[in-house]
Amino acid sequence: MQRVLRPTLxxxxxxxxxxxxAAPASAAPIPTRLTHETGEIVPIPAAIPHEEGDMVDxxxxxxxxxxxKRFPIYVTDGYSGRLPGGRGHxxxxxCHVKNSDHYNGLAVDIVALGGRGGCDRAWxxxxxxxxxxxxxxxxxxxxxxxxxxxxxxxxxxxxxxHLSWEHAIAPMFTLAEWVEVFPVRRxxxxxxxxxxxxxxxxxxxxxxxxxxxxxxxxxxxxxxxxSGGLSARGD
Ligand SMILES: [Zn+2]
Numbered sequence: 001m002q003r004v005l006r007p008t009l010x011x012x013x014x015x016x017x018x019x020x021x022a023a024p025a026s027a028a029p030i031p032t033r034l035t036h037e038t039g040e041i042v043p044i045p046a047a048i049p050h051e052e053g054d055m056v057d058x059x060x061x062x063x064x065x066x067x068x069k070r071f072p073i074y075v076t077d078g079y080s081g082r083l084p085g086g087r088g089h090x091x092x093x094x095c096h097v098k099n100s101d102h103y104n105g106l107a108v109d110i111v112a113l114g115g116r117g118g119c120d121r122a123w124x125x126x127x128x129x130x131x132x133x134x135x136x137x138x139x140x141x142x143x144x145x146x147x148x149x150x151x152x153x154x155x156x157x158x159x160x161x162h163l164s165w166e167h168a169i170a171p172m173f174t175l176a177e178w179v180e181v182f183p184v185r186r187x188x189x190x191x192x193x194x195x196x197x198x199x200x201x202x203x204x205x206x207x208x209x210x211x212x213x214x215x216x217x218x219x220x221x222x223x224x225x226x227s228g229g230l231s232a233r234g235d
Pocket of ligand 1: 102163
């Protein structure tokens with residue numbers, strides 16, 4: 001489904017180029033790839049600020065590292081469900097909707113690192129991240145499947161940001177066959193590269209189009225314009 005949407009996103013990106021002065025935050029597609037590496041639910045590394053015990057599918061860890069270096073994120077929940085081998089349970093119980101991407105380890109809930117309550121200054125970086133991942137309401141850029149923030153009930157500045165990664169359809173509490181990610185170098189995870197289109201050459205190990213938007217943000221919160229008919233949200 002995501003593939004089908006891409007041409008539309010591309011057109012939207014081209015259109016936004018024409019109006020670059022009016023739209024400072026680039027909506028250009030983020031270069032992404034599908035990883036078919038074997039998934040595994042693993043603890044979130046210390047380099048990514050998070051709540052004790054939080055876990056995710058290892059295939060999104062490089063992306064989380066990249067985000068943690070650029071945005072003041074603090075992960076409050078990742079994988080939610082039982083762990084194999086009688087290792088107990090990870091994540092928040094009863095916090096997520098049915099078929100949430102949290103049940104596949106491919107979603108995180110994020111708050112502002114150093115936030116002191118409410119939508120304070122600490123959240124500016126989280127708002128930048130949300131707008132980077134979803135420049136227009138309900139039009140997340142790949143690899144993100146669903147972005148929950150301002151305009152989405154139970155999400156937003158001062159509450160939390162939800163990010164899901166696009167993935168193969170998978171039942172709850174199973175690992176998806178593939179996950180869409182943005183390529184990040186020096187993470188040691190892509191040990192078995194698959195034939196895939198090469199992303200645009202990039203300086204300094206950063207995929208083009210991945211630079212976070214800069215500058216102060218306007219006050220125009222995204223309005224909730226939920227378009228029906230989409231698959232279940234991943235929150
Ligand atoms: Zn969530």
